[in-house]
Amino acid sequence: MTTPATATAVALAASVRAGERSAVEVVEEHLARIAARESELHAFNHLMAGDARAAAARVDERVAAGEGLPLAGVPVALKDNLCTRGVPTTCSSRILEGWRPPYDATVVSRLQRAGAVVVGKTNLDEFAMGSSTENSAFGPTRNPHDPSRVPGGSSGGSAAAVAAGFASLALGSDTGGSIRQPAALCGVVGMKPTYGGVSRYGLIAFASSLDQVGPFASTVEDAAVLLEAIGGHDPRDSTSIPGGLPGVVDGLAAGVEGVRVGVARELIDGCDTDVRARVDAAAAALADAGAKVEDASLPSAVHGLSAYYLIAPAEASSNLARYDGVRYGLRVDGDDITEMYTRTRAAGFGAEVKRRIMLGTYALSAGYYDAYYGQAQRVRTLIIRDFERAYESFDVLLGATAPTVAFPFGAKSENPLSMYLSDVFTIPSNLAGHPAISVPYGTGADELPVGVQVLAPALGEPVLFRVAAALERSLT
Amino acid sequence: MGARLSRDDVAHVAGLARLAVTDEELDRFTEQLAAVLDHAADVEALDIADVPPTAHPLPLVNVLRDDVVTPCLDRDEVLAQAPAIEAGMFRVPRILGEAP
Numbered sequence: 033m034t035t036p037a038t039a040t041a042v043a044l045a046a047s048v049r050a051g052e053r054s055a056v057e058v059v060e061e062h063l064a065r066i067a068a069r070e071s072e073l074h075a076f077n078h079l080m081a082g083d084a085r086a087a088a089a090r091v092d093e094r095v096a097a098g099e100g101l102p103l104a105g106v107p108v109a110l111k112d113n114l115c116t117r118g119v120p121t122t123c124s125s126r127i128l129e130g131w132r133p134p135y136d137a138t139v140v141s142r143l144q145r146a147g148a149v150v151v152g153k154t155n156l157d158e159f160a161m162g163s164s165t166e167n168s169a170f171g172p173t174r175n176p177h178d179p180s181r182v183p184g185g186s187s188g189g190s191a192a193a194v195a196a197g198f199a200s201l202a203l204g205s206d207t208g209g210s211i212r213q214p215a216a217l218c219g220v221v222g223m224k225p226t227y228g229g230v231s232r233y234g235l236i237a238f239a240s241s242l243d244q245v246g247p248f249a250s251t252v253e254d255a256a257v258l259l260e261a262i263g264g265h266d267p268r269d270s271t272s273i274p275g276g277l278p279g280v281v282d283g284l285a286a287g288v289e290g291v292r293v294g295v296a297r298e299l300i301d302g303c304d305t306d307v308r309a310r311v312d313a314a315a316a317a318l319a320d321a322g323a324k325v326e327d328a329s330l331p332s333a334v335h336g337l338s339a340y341y342l343i344a345p346a347e348a349s350s351n352l353a354r355y356d357g358v359r360y361g362l363r364v365d366g367d368d369i370t371e372m373y374t375r376t377r378a379a380g381f382g383a384e385v386k387r388r389i390m391l392g393t394y395a396l397s398a399g400y401y402d403a404y405y406g407q408a409q410r411v412r413t414l415i416i417r418d419f420e421r422a423y424e425s426f427d428v429l430l431g432a433t434a435p436t437v438a439f440p441f442g443a444k445s446e447n448p449l450s451m452y453l454s455d456v457f458t459i460p461s462n463l464a465g466h467p468a469i470s471v472p473y474g475t476g477a478d479e480l481p482v483g484v485q486v487l488a489p490a491l492g493e494p495v496l497f498r499v500a501a502a503l504e505r506s507l508t
Numbered sequence: 509m510g511a512r513l514s515r516d517d518v519a520h521v522a523g524l525a526r527l528a529v530t531d532e533e534l535d536r537f538t539e540q541l542a543a544v545l546d547h548a549a550d551v552e553a554l555d556i557a558d559v560p561p562t563a564h565p566l567p568l569v570n571v572l573r574d575d576v577v578t579p580c581l582d583r584d585e586v587l588a589q590a591p592a593i594e595a596g597m598f599r600v601p602r603i604l605g606e607a608p
Contacts, residue, residue, distance in 0.1 A: 132589065134589070241565065270571040335551050337547075338549075341547070357591060358590070358591070366601060368601055369601050378527055386529075390518060390522060390527065393524050394545075404551075404552065407556070408551055409562055410562075411556070412561070413559050413560055413561060449547055452544070464565060
């Protein structure tokens with residue numbers, strides 16, 4: 033696939049602010065691209081063409097009135113687990129089909145304030161549980177680089193939307209890699225911020241100690257600008273960091289002279305050789321640019337996958353108890369309330385969501401709590417300690433984002449455990465609450481995109497983005 | 509490591525989670541969940557009783573807002589999304605059993 037010729041978000045916003053192009057014109061160009069290819073790719077659960085045209089016209093008025101909007105007229109796609117007032121928000125689940133939230137997520141309000149134009153709600157694995165979008169109740173999204181392959185997941189629709197030029201930017205959520213893994217498979221930039229750095233007010237909860245909202249973009253600079261637009265303290269989110277995130281845009285060009293980069297063995301082990309070759313190339317490029325590159329290790333990270341697949345389902349089993357047919361969404365009637373609950377949930381949830389709810393319920397149940405959930409929480413401490421030790425010697429860590437390039441539909445969907453292994457390199461950052469970014473770094477097997485992953489300690493976004501920008505420059 | 513997850517365990521858990529499951533689902537879920545729990549045996553086997561658990565990555569505690577009245581969601585807008593309502597409330601099926 034050739035990437036559609038499209039200006040960066042930064043360039044688009046500058047041209048709209050300068051009056052060289054109207055926001056209406058920009059949104060029409062993107063809607064035309066969507067019309068040409070959406071039926072093939074299915075990036076969106078809900079396209080908002082009419083709302084987008086109206087929003088673009090309002091942006092043009094605000095620009096004419098002299099407002100200095102950082103994302104003036106930039107088309108943005110939203111993962112369909114972010115609440116949009118009056119606009120269907122489904123989490124790709126039958127249980128929420130037709131629901132229209134009575135409020136906007138904070139990140140949505142902030143995007144609108146910055147002058148962005150929302151073009152639609154993107155497909156995901158149901159309730160963000162999956163790594164391929166095959167678990168969507170509304171059918172999978174296809175990878176723009178090869179439509180016979182998955183886009184990754186769970187934010188596969190957002191990654192595909194940016195890769196196909198349907199939107200200049202997109203938002204996703206990342207609980208175990210759900211932004212970074214699809215970004216890697218679709219050849220775009222995807223970033224998970226420090227836990228608490230971006231408001232989750234209006235993000236439909238999956239696993240609350242892990243979930244974070246973050247940006248997709250086609251360049252590192254665009255991702256940085258988007259992060260600054262959505263980040264910062266939000267009194268409506270009790271897990272929001274009081275001081276917000278440090279700025280990231282200003283330092284992008286600072287380079288990596290003297291930056292200490294650790295290539296983490298556990299974030300490479302087991303990946304395909306074509307992916308490994310790109311991580312090696314990235315390490316070499318950073319060394320060429322002046323970074324000090326050495327081997328690093330996170331010994332407990334090998335237990336991260338197991339710990340994650342106990343903790344995340346445990347939290348999900350609690351969060352998803354709210355889908356009971358009482359206040360919103362699907363109801364299947366029964367003779368008494370228990371029968372109504374069990375029928376509603378059986379009809380409304382797909383197989384993977386049911387598996388995780390049951391796994392989580394089991395891990396929290398009497399007699400197993402300490403053996404599973406308690407042990408997983410202790411492993412989480414070990415992984416955090418490993419990171420602390422590594423960051424005594426390094427400013428950032430480098431590894432692969434996903435073990436493979438995009439895989440064909442059906443390759444892993446019959447075996448949940450093999451699908452879970454797609455997240456093995458991304459999970460440790462979620463367990464620790466740290467930021468991490470996937471940067472497209474050339475291609476592997478079948479000319480498909482490969483992403484390399486950069487990790488930093490909590491609030492380490494400035495150095496994370498500096499290194500990511502240096503990697504991007506090294507390709508040109 | 510404990511006994512492998514049984515079909516009865518899965519049926520019990522489905523009941524706790526308020527999920528109606530078919531016989532075919534019970535067979536399939538039992539196999540799939542047992543495979544995931546087998547994979548988690550590495551975590552179960554670690555000798556780390558002395559390591560404190562981490563429930564959450566942030567040290568924030570008791571985050572409270574000021575106790576002042578602020579606008580909230582519009583009741584009619586919220587109720588308009590409910591499957592069944594009556595007299596400004598959510599309507600649900602029978603909760604208690606028939607009187608003896």
